[in-house]
Amino acid sequence: MKTFTYNDMDFTVEKVGKGWEIxxxxxxxxxxxxxxxxxxxxxxxxxxxxxxxxxxxIRIIGPDVTHxxxxxxxxxxGPDVTHxNFIYWNKDSASQPKQL
Amino acid sequence: xxxxxxxxLVTGGGNGIGEAVVKFLVNKGAKVAVVDMSxxxxxxxxxxxxAMGGEAIGVLGNVTSEADTAKFIKxxxxxxxxxxxxxxxxxxxxxxxxxxxxKETGKVSRKMGLDKWQPVLDVNLTGTxxxxxxxxxxxxxxxxxxxxxxxxxxxxxxQVGQMNYSSTKVADALLPKIVVGEFQMRGIKNIRxxxxxxxxxxxxxxxxxxxxxxxAICADIHLGRLVQPEEIASGIAxxxxxxxxxxxxxxxxxxxxxxxxxxx
Ligand SMILES: NC(=O)c1ccc[n+]([C@@H]2O[C@H](COP(=O)([O-])OP(=O)(O)OC[C@H]3O[C@@H](n4cnc5c(N)ncnc54)[C@H](O)[C@@H]3O)[C@@H](O)[C@H]2O)c1
Numbered sequence: 015m016k017t018f019t020y021n022d023m024d025f026t027v028e029k030v031g032k033g034w035e036i037x038x039x040x041x042x043x044x045x046x047x048x049x050x051x052x053x054x055x056x057x058x059x060x061x062x063x064x065x066x067x068x069x070x071x072i073r074i075i076g077p078d079v080t081h082x083x084x085x086x087x088x089x090x091x092g093p094d095v096t097h098x099n100f101i102y103w104n105k106d107s108a109s110q111p112k113q114l
Numbered sequence: 115x116x117x118x119x120x121x122x123l124v125t126g127g128g129n130g131i132g133e134a135v136v137k138f139l140v141n142k143g144a145k146v147a148v149v150d151m152s153x154x155x156x157x158x159x160x161x162x163x164x165a166m167g168g169e170a171i172g173v174l175g176n177v178t179s180e181a182d183t184a185k186f187i188k189x190x191x192x193x194x195x196x197x198x199x200x201x202x203x204x205x206x207x208x209x210x211x212x213x214x215x216x217k218e219t220g221k222v223s224r225k226m227g228l229d230k231w232q233p234v235l236d237v238n239l240t241g242t243x244x245x246x247x248x249x250x251x252x253x254x255x256x257x258x259x260x261x262x263x264x265x266x267x268x269x270x271x272x273q274v275g276q277m278n279y280s281s282t283k284v285a286d287a288l289l290p291k292i293v294v295g296e297f298q299m300r301g302i303k304n305i306r307x308x309x310x311x312x313x314x315x316x317x318x319x320x321x322x323x324x325x326x327x328x329x330a331i332c333a334d335i336h337l338g339r340l341v342q343p344e345e346i347a348s349g350i351a352x353x354x355x356x357x358x359x360x361x362x363x364x365x366x367x368x369x370x371x372x373x374x375x376x377x378x
Contacts, residue, residue, distance in 0.1 A: 042160050045164035
């Protein structure tokens with residue numbers, strides 16, 4: 015089991031049965047992953063996947079339905095484009111423009 | 115295509131038809147990415163899949179966003195190594211007639227605003243486009259066997275009060291023809307595309323409809339009741355498994371009829 019904090023959120027990756035589980039706090043984000051892989055590789059992949067699912071720039075805080083930049087349960091923060099793990103996309107999207 | 119061992123991504127997988135599809139595919143041995151805009155619903159569905167002993171990830175995302183679309187497809191491939199089945203079930207309704215008349219004067223008292231028009235186009239049409247565009251890209255580049263399943267509606271025939279919704283659903287129903295035509299032209303043979311047009315299905319989306327109108331509609335269904343989401347899911351599973359079903363839209367309505375008994 016490994017616990018880590020990323021993008022201000024607490025995650026745990028743990029082998030449960032044959033597969034690996036990712037939890038954010040106590041919520042299960044993924045289950046049954048990477049069955050059959052060596053533990054170290056599966057753990058590393060699970061940590062990387064948690065970071066993909068919750069990229070820097072988006073933090074789940076909601077639902078704060080009164081916040082002006084909340085879409086559903088997602089609250090958009092100005093992305094920290096200098097963060098080493100910031101994910102770039104080829105094009106801007108209307109709902110999440112790249113410029114701050 | 116056999117479902118067992120395949121990787122599916124279901125947008126709108128946190129509720130209604132999408133949730134039923136997720137669970138149906140998990141029961142058939144697929145690994146599933148549950149994409150939705152509601153974290154609460156994602157968490158519930160992923161917990162259910164875990165309890166079923168299945169493999170799933172939950173990814174919060176808005177299908178109208180290119181960035182989110184890139185993210186949920188990347189996460190799916192990162193989690194499961196490939197992508198084979200995509201069901202674009204995220205959809206919304208915001209019903210209103212184009213014009214509302216004042217009962218006393220007969221003059222127009224209200225018009226459908228862009229606030230009702232645009233979000234429905236954004237989610238049901240642009241969102242579907244982005245999902246299938248980027249999924250196709252992943253499938254073509256990955257060389258994986260795949261199927262894109264779009265969700266139209268029986269209301270593609272044109273439902274008063276759903277000018278926005280019906281416009282998107284007629285477009286969604288057309289897309290498999292265009293997409294498969296393009297695949298044929300480009301020599302892309304590993305991906306099929308189909309669309310399902312559900313009739314009135316017992317999901318929370320119907321809570322947004324005029325309930326009196328819904329009651330009246332039920333009387334016109336040959337089956338005598340609403341379609342169950344699991345019945346839509348089973349139809350989708352059939353389309354996945356039957357390779358000959360391609361470039362078409364399949365209606366699953368329970369036999370919805372016009373007054374007087376002509377099937378819609
Ligand atoms: N229920 C019916 O009678 C019926 C009939 C015909 C067609 N449909 C279509 O079936 C699909 C599913 O409908 P349903 O009845 O399951 O609805 P639903 O409201 O129960 O579920 C739709 C899900 O999509 C999600 N969603 C909405 N906008 C989103 C967005 N921008 N990004 C990501 N997720 C988003 C919602 O959070 C919800 O979980 C829709 O496309 C709908 O138009 C439904």
